[in-house]
Amino acid sequence: MVIKYFSWIKEHIGKSEELIELPDNVNNISELINYLNNLNDDYKKVFVKKDLIKIAVNKTYCSVETKISNNDEVAFFPPVTGG
Amino acid sequence: MDKKTTIRVKIKIQYEDFDVSEETKILRENETGAIVNFVGVVRGFDERNNSLIDSMTLEHYPGMTELEIEKIVKQSCERWSISGVTVIHRIGKLLPSDQIVFVGVSSKHRQNAFYSCNFIMDWLKTKAPFWKVEENNNQKKWVDYNLSDDEATKKWVV
Numbered sequence: 001m002v003i004k005y006f007s008w009i010k011e012h013i014g015k016s017e018e019l020i021e022l023p024d025n026v027n028n029i030s031e032l033i034n035y036l037n038n039l040n041d042d043y044k045k046v047f048v049k050k051d052l053i054k055i056a057v058n059k060t061y062c063s064v065e066t067k068i069s070n071n072d073e074v075a076f077f078p079p080v081t082g083g
Numbered sequence: 084m085d086k087k088t089t090i091r092v093k094i095k096i097q098y099e100d101f102d103v104s105e106e107t108k109i110l111r112e113n114e115t116g117a118i119v120n121f122v123g124v125v126r127g128f129d130e131r132n133n134s135l136i137d138s139m140t141l142e143h144y145p146g147m148t149e150l151e152i153e154k155i156v157k158q159s160c161e162r163w164s165i166s167g168v169t170v171i172h173r174i175g176k177l178l179p180s181d182q183i184v185f186v187g188v189s190s191k192h193r194q195n196a197f198y199s200c201n202f203i204m205d206w207l208k209t210k211a212p213f214w215k216v217e218e219n220n221n222q223k224k225w226v227d228y229n230l231s232d233d234e235a236t237k238k239w240v241v
Contacts, residue, residue, distance in 0.1 A: 006144060007214035008225045056212075059147035075144060079228035082141065082172060082213025083123055083184050083204060 006077035117193035127179030144212035
């Protein structure tokens, strides 16, 4: 699975993109966040601010309950500030 | 004869500046009686933090940005009778007074163009994945989202 990060989230995690192999017990966004939080504290520091994080799966807004698989592209980013 | 007209839609994300008079000319080529243009400009002063801005850099999520703007434009076309829409959003480093965004809408009558332009801008501000970082004295600060932008979209919910 491809995971993309933008804005301050990208800076906190230290990368704009990464490839991961989803473990069998990770089936939705909420479980993915738990999995990432267990990798290291950089993720924890980001995902603790969950109210400030938007999620997209395959370039469409979604929620933490959205189901995911290894073929998906997931993105985490803050509320948008364009225009 | 079938008089069904197609709506001309142009959506571009680009580093380069845009020429409002050129874009207006393109919108005028359609069967139109009214054009409403909005141009967003970089402010040299951050009102919320009471600080000056040397420059601003915009990043976006390629692919999703275009998809989100397409959805907004489609909704607008379903809601109002319009003949053309152009949305241009710049990315990269910009300076105070630089143009950031252009939304131009043409229609046979002005009210549809006014409503549609306003609708597209309100939703673009809250849905299109762009992020601004402000630079001042070699310090950078990611711009916080503005709750009033969310409030602005409520008037379109029916």
